[in-house]
Amino acid sequence: MKILLTNDDGIRAPGLWAAARVLRRVGEVHVVAPEREQSGVGTSLTLHSAVGVAPAPVDPGLGEDGEAAHPVVAYSVEGTPGDSCVVGLESVVGPVDLVVSGINPGSNLGWDVVVSGTVGAAIQGYVRGYPTIAISVGAVVNPQFEGAARLLRLLAQRLSQAPASAGFFLNINVPSIPVERIAGVEVTRLGHRSYAESVREEGSGTDKRYRISRNRPVPGEPHPGTDIWALKKNLISITPLQITLGHQEMMPEIEGLVSGLSAQLLGQPN
Numbered sequence: 627m628k629i630l631l632t633n634d635d636g637i638r639a640p641g642l643w644a645a646a647r648v649l650r651r652v653g654e655v656h657v658v659a660p661e662r663e664q665s666g667v668g669t670s671l672t673l674h675s676a677v678g679v680a681p682a683p684v685d686p687g688l689g690e691d692g693e694a695a696h697p698v699v700a701y702s703v704e705g706t707p708g709d710s711c712v713v714g715l716e717s718v719v720g721p722v723d724l725v726v727s728g729i730n731p732g733s734n735l736g737w738d739v740v741v742s743g744t745v746g747a748a749i750q751g752y753v754r755g756y757p758t759i760a761i762s763v764g765a766v767v768n769p770q771f772e773g774a775a776r777l778l779r780l781l782a783q784r785l786s787q788a789p790a791s792a793g794f795f796l797n798i799n800v801p802s803i804p805v806e807r808i809a810g811v812e813v814t815r816l817g818h819r820s821y822a823e824s825v826r827e828e829g830s831g832t833d834k835r836y837r838i839s840r841n842r843p844v845p846g847e848p849h850p851g852t853d854i855w856a857l858k859k860n861l862i863s864i865t866p867l868q869i870t871l872g873h874q875e876m877m878p879e880i881e882g883l884v885s886g887l888s889a890q891l892l893g894q895p896n
Protein backbone atom coordinates (compact mmCIF):
# COMPACT_ATOMS: atom_id res chain seq x y z
CA MET A 627 0.00 0.00 0.00
CA LYS A 628 1.25 3.46 -0.96
CA ILE A 629 0.18 6.35 1.28
CA LEU A 630 0.50 10.12 0.80
CA LEU A 631 0.65 11.89 4.16
CA THR A 632 0.20 15.64 4.46
CA ASN A 633 -0.99 18.23 6.99
CA ASP A 634 -1.45 21.95 7.63
CA ASP A 635 0.89 22.19 10.64
CA GLY A 636 4.14 21.88 8.74
CA ILE A 637 6.75 19.18 8.11
CA ARG A 638 8.04 19.24 11.72
CA ALA A 639 4.65 18.86 13.43
CA PRO A 640 4.49 16.03 16.02
CA GLY A 641 1.02 14.98 14.82
CA LEU A 642 2.34 14.38 11.28
CA TRP A 643 5.06 12.05 12.57
CA ALA A 644 2.64 10.30 14.94
CA ALA A 645 0.68 9.41 11.80
CA ALA A 646 3.79 8.41 9.81
CA ARG A 647 4.89 6.10 12.65
CA VAL A 648 1.72 4.00 12.48
CA LEU A 649 1.04 4.21 8.74
CA ARG A 650 4.48 2.75 7.91
CA ARG A 651 3.30 -0.49 9.54
CA VAL A 652 0.72 -0.73 6.76
CA GLY A 653 2.44 0.68 3.68
CA GLU A 654 5.15 2.92 2.28
CA VAL A 655 4.63 6.48 3.48
CA HIS A 656 5.32 9.53 1.33
CA VAL A 657 5.19 12.66 3.48
CA VAL A 658 4.57 15.82 1.46
CA ALA A 659 3.84 18.68 3.82
CA PRO A 660 4.15 22.46 4.00
CA GLU A 661 7.47 23.90 5.17
CA ARG A 662 5.61 26.16 7.62
CA GLU A 663 2.55 25.91 9.85
CA GLN A 664 -0.59 27.11 8.03
CA SER A 665 -3.64 26.11 9.99
CA GLY A 666 -6.88 27.67 8.81
CA VAL A 667 -5.90 28.38 5.20
CA GLY A 668 -8.68 26.08 3.96
CA THR A 669 -8.43 24.95 0.34
CA SER A 670 -6.02 27.74 -0.68
CA LEU A 671 -3.68 27.00 -3.63
CA THR A 672 -0.65 28.89 -4.96
CA LEU A 673 -1.54 29.68 -8.57
CA HIS A 674 0.54 32.81 -9.24
CA SER A 675 4.05 31.59 -8.50
CA ALA A 676 6.08 28.38 -8.69
CA VAL A 677 6.09 26.15 -5.61
CA GLY A 678 9.42 24.86 -4.29
CA VAL A 679 9.74 21.24 -3.07
CA ALA A 680 12.78 19.87 -1.21
CA PRO A 681 13.63 16.50 0.36
CA ALA A 682 13.12 16.73 4.11
CA PRO A 683 14.60 14.73 6.99
CA VAL A 684 12.47 11.94 8.42
CA ASP A 685 11.78 12.26 12.16
CA PRO A 686 14.66 10.41 13.88
CA GLY A 687 12.22 8.97 16.44
CA LEU A 688 10.53 6.86 13.76
CA GLY A 689 12.91 3.91 13.77
CA GLU A 690 13.24 3.50 17.52
CA ASP A 691 10.68 0.82 18.30
CA GLY A 692 12.31 -1.81 16.05
CA GLU A 693 9.00 -3.14 14.68
CA ALA A 694 9.09 -4.15 10.99
CA ALA A 695 8.07 -1.24 8.81
CA HIS A 696 7.85 0.08 5.27
CA PRO A 697 10.04 2.96 4.08
CA VAL A 698 9.19 6.61 4.78
CA VAL A 699 10.31 9.48 2.54
CA ALA A 700 9.55 13.15 3.13
CA TYR A 701 9.37 16.39 1.15
CA SER A 702 8.71 19.90 2.38
CA VAL A 703 6.70 22.26 0.20
CA GLU A 704 7.01 26.05 0.03
CA GLY A 705 3.27 26.34 -0.28
CA THR A 706 -0.11 25.61 1.24
CA PRO A 707 -1.51 22.28 2.50
CA GLY A 708 -3.53 22.06 -0.72
CA ASP A 709 -0.38 22.71 -2.81
CA SER A 710 1.39 19.88 -0.95
CA CYS A 711 -1.33 17.39 -1.78
CA VAL A 712 -1.63 18.51 -5.41
CA VAL A 713 2.13 18.48 -6.05
CA GLY A 714 2.49 15.14 -4.24
CA LEU A 715 -0.26 13.37 -6.17
CA GLU A 716 0.38 14.95 -9.57
CA SER A 717 4.18 14.90 -9.65
CA VAL A 718 6.47 14.12 -6.70
CA VAL A 719 4.79 10.89 -5.56
CA GLY A 720 2.15 10.05 -8.18
CA PRO A 721 -0.90 7.83 -7.66
CA VAL A 722 -1.42 6.36 -4.18
CA ASP A 723 -3.82 3.98 -2.45
CA LEU A 724 -4.64 6.33 0.42
CA VAL A 725 -4.31 10.04 1.26
CA VAL A 726 -4.09 11.06 4.93
CA SER A 727 -4.04 14.64 6.27
CA GLY A 728 -3.10 15.14 9.92
CA ILE A 729 -2.94 14.40 12.71
CA ASN A 730 -4.07 17.96 13.42
CA PRO A 731 -3.90 19.38 16.96
CA GLY A 732 -7.36 20.93 17.35
CA SER A 733 -10.72 19.62 16.23
CA ASN A 734 -12.20 20.27 12.78
CA LEU A 735 -15.94 19.96 13.33
CA GLY A 736 -19.09 21.08 11.52
CA TRP A 737 -18.71 24.09 9.24
CA ASP A 738 -15.08 24.44 10.36
CA VAL A 739 -14.23 22.00 7.58
CA VAL A 740 -14.38 24.87 5.05
CA VAL A 741 -11.73 26.81 6.98
CA SER A 742 -9.58 23.85 7.99
CA GLY A 743 -6.25 23.45 6.20
CA THR A 744 -6.26 19.80 7.28
CA VAL A 745 -9.51 19.17 5.40
CA GLY A 746 -8.46 21.65 2.67
CA ALA A 747 -5.44 19.48 1.83
CA ALA A 748 -7.52 16.29 2.01
CA ILE A 749 -10.05 17.65 -0.50
CA GLN A 750 -7.31 17.49 -3.16
CA GLY A 751 -7.09 13.73 -2.59
CA TYR A 752 -10.85 13.32 -2.70
CA VAL A 753 -11.36 15.28 -5.94
CA ARG A 754 -8.74 13.08 -7.61
CA GLY A 755 -10.67 9.96 -6.63
CA TYR A 756 -8.27 8.66 -3.96
CA PRO A 757 -9.57 7.25 -0.66
CA THR A 758 -8.90 10.13 1.73
CA ILE A 759 -8.85 10.66 5.50
CA ALA A 760 -8.54 13.97 7.38
CA ILE A 761 -7.82 13.38 11.07
CA SER A 762 -7.66 15.71 14.08
CA VAL A 763 -7.59 15.53 17.85
CA GLY A 764 -9.68 17.78 20.09
CA ALA A 765 -6.93 19.87 21.71
CA VAL A 766 -4.47 22.48 20.49
CA VAL A 767 -2.55 22.63 23.78
CA ASN A 768 -0.89 19.34 24.87
CA PRO A 769 -2.66 17.28 22.18
CA GLN A 770 -2.73 13.53 22.77
CA PHE A 771 -2.22 11.74 19.45
CA GLU A 772 -2.18 8.12 20.73
CA GLY A 773 -5.89 7.36 20.19
CA ALA A 774 -5.93 8.94 16.74
CA ALA A 775 -2.73 7.12 15.73
CA ARG A 776 -4.09 3.74 16.85
CA LEU A 777 -7.33 4.35 14.95
CA LEU A 778 -5.44 5.42 11.83
CA ARG A 779 -3.40 2.23 11.83
CA LEU A 780 -6.50 0.04 12.18
CA LEU A 781 -8.37 1.89 9.44
CA ALA A 782 -5.40 1.78 7.05
CA GLN A 783 -5.06 -1.96 7.70
CA ARG A 784 -8.74 -2.50 6.91
CA LEU A 785 -8.45 -0.42 3.73
CA SER A 786 -5.39 -2.40 2.61
CA GLN A 787 -7.42 -5.62 2.94
CA ALA A 788 -10.69 -4.35 1.46
CA PRO A 789 -10.26 -1.29 -0.78
CA ALA A 790 -12.75 1.55 -0.29
CA SER A 791 -15.41 2.37 -2.86
CA ALA A 792 -15.32 5.54 -4.97
CA GLY A 793 -15.84 8.78 -3.05
CA PHE A 794 -14.37 7.51 0.23
CA PHE A 795 -13.60 10.68 2.23
CA LEU A 796 -13.62 10.72 6.02
CA ASN A 797 -13.25 13.61 8.46
CA ILE A 798 -12.19 12.07 11.78
CA ASN A 799 -12.03 13.81 15.16
CA VAL A 800 -10.60 11.99 18.16
CA PRO A 801 -10.93 13.19 21.77
CA SER A 802 -7.57 14.33 23.12
CA ILE A 803 -7.70 12.08 26.18
CA PRO A 804 -5.99 8.84 27.25
CA VAL A 805 -7.10 5.99 24.96
CA GLU A 806 -8.74 4.03 27.80
CA ARG A 807 -11.08 6.97 28.45
CA ILE A 808 -12.37 7.20 24.86
CA ALA A 809 -16.08 6.29 24.97
CA GLY A 810 -16.27 4.57 21.57
CA VAL A 811 -16.43 5.13 17.82
CA GLU A 812 -19.43 6.86 16.21
CA VAL A 813 -20.23 7.43 12.55
CA THR A 814 -21.60 10.97 12.49
CA ARG A 815 -23.02 13.64 10.21
CA LEU A 816 -21.45 17.06 9.87
CA GLY A 817 -22.77 19.51 12.45
CA HIS A 818 -23.34 23.18 11.79
CA ARG A 819 -21.34 26.10 13.13
CA SER A 820 -18.99 25.05 15.90
CA TYR A 821 -16.71 28.05 16.42
CA ALA A 822 -17.40 31.72 15.71
CA GLU A 823 -14.90 34.49 15.17
CA SER A 824 -14.19 37.24 17.64
CA VAL A 825 -12.68 40.46 16.34
CA ARG A 826 -10.48 42.67 18.51
CA GLU A 827 -9.51 46.18 17.52
CA GLU A 828 -5.84 47.09 17.90
CA GLY A 829 -4.33 50.58 17.66
CA SER A 830 -6.20 53.67 16.56
CA GLY A 831 -6.54 56.13 13.71
CA THR A 832 -4.76 55.09 10.52
CA ASP A 833 -2.89 52.38 12.51
CA LYS A 834 -6.09 50.64 13.49
CA ARG A 835 -6.00 46.88 12.87
CA TYR A 836 -8.49 44.10 13.45
CA ARG A 837 -7.41 40.77 14.91
CA ILE A 838 -9.65 37.85 13.98
CA SER A 839 -9.65 34.77 16.23
CA ARG A 840 -11.74 31.63 15.92
CA ASN A 841 -12.21 31.09 19.62
CA ARG A 842 -15.88 31.68 20.40
CA PRO A 843 -17.87 28.45 20.83
CA VAL A 844 -21.37 28.75 19.37
CA PRO A 845 -23.87 28.53 22.24
CA GLY A 846 -26.52 25.81 22.45
CA GLU A 847 -26.52 22.03 22.63
CA PRO A 848 -25.18 20.24 19.53
CA HIS A 849 -27.64 17.95 17.72
CA PRO A 850 -27.23 14.26 18.65
CA GLY A 851 -25.56 12.30 15.86
CA THR A 852 -23.36 15.19 14.73
CA ASP A 853 -19.59 15.32 14.91
CA ILE A 854 -19.76 18.22 17.41
CA TRP A 855 -22.02 16.16 19.69
CA ALA A 856 -19.81 13.05 19.46
CA LEU A 857 -16.62 14.80 20.50
CA LYS A 858 -18.42 16.39 23.47
CA LYS A 859 -19.36 12.84 24.53
CA ASN A 860 -15.71 11.71 24.31
CA LEU A 861 -16.56 9.61 21.25
CA ILE A 862 -14.34 9.27 18.19
CA SER A 863 -16.30 10.98 15.40
CA ILE A 864 -16.05 9.58 11.86
CA THR A 865 -17.91 11.75 9.34
CA PRO A 866 -18.14 10.75 5.67
CA LEU A 867 -17.79 13.91 3.58
CA GLN A 868 -18.56 14.90 0.01
CA ILE A 869 -18.52 18.25 -1.75
CA THR A 870 -22.13 19.31 -2.15
CA LEU A 871 -22.53 23.02 -1.54
CA GLY A 872 -25.40 23.03 -4.03
CA HIS A 873 -28.76 23.76 -2.33
CA GLN A 874 -31.49 22.02 -4.34
CA GLU A 875 -34.32 22.77 -1.87
CA MET A 876 -33.79 26.50 -2.44
CA MET A 877 -34.31 26.25 -6.21
CA PRO A 878 -38.12 26.89 -6.31
CA GLU A 879 -37.76 30.07 -4.24
CA ILE A 880 -34.99 31.33 -6.50
CA GLU A 881 -37.02 30.44 -9.61
CA GLY A 882 -39.67 32.81 -8.17
CA LEU A 883 -37.12 35.52 -7.48
CA VAL A 884 -35.77 35.49 -11.04
CA SER A 885 -39.11 35.01 -12.79
CA GLY A 886 -39.34 37.47 -15.70
CA LEU A 887 -35.82 38.64 -14.97
CA SER A 888 -34.36 37.64 -18.28
CA ALA A 889 -36.89 39.71 -20.27
CA GLN A 890 -36.26 42.70 -17.96
CA LEU A 891 -32.52 42.25 -18.24
CA LEU A 892 -32.67 42.24 -22.01
CA GLY A 893 -34.69 45.46 -21.99
CA GLN A 894 -37.94 43.96 -23.22
CA PRO A 895 -41.34 44.80 -21.72
CA ASN A 896 -42.65 42.14 -19.35
Ligand code: MN
Nearest residue numbers: 634635665730
Ligand atom coordinates in the same frame (compact mmCIF):
# COMPACT_ATOMS: atom_id res chain seq x y z
MN1 MN B 1 -3.41 22.68 11.96
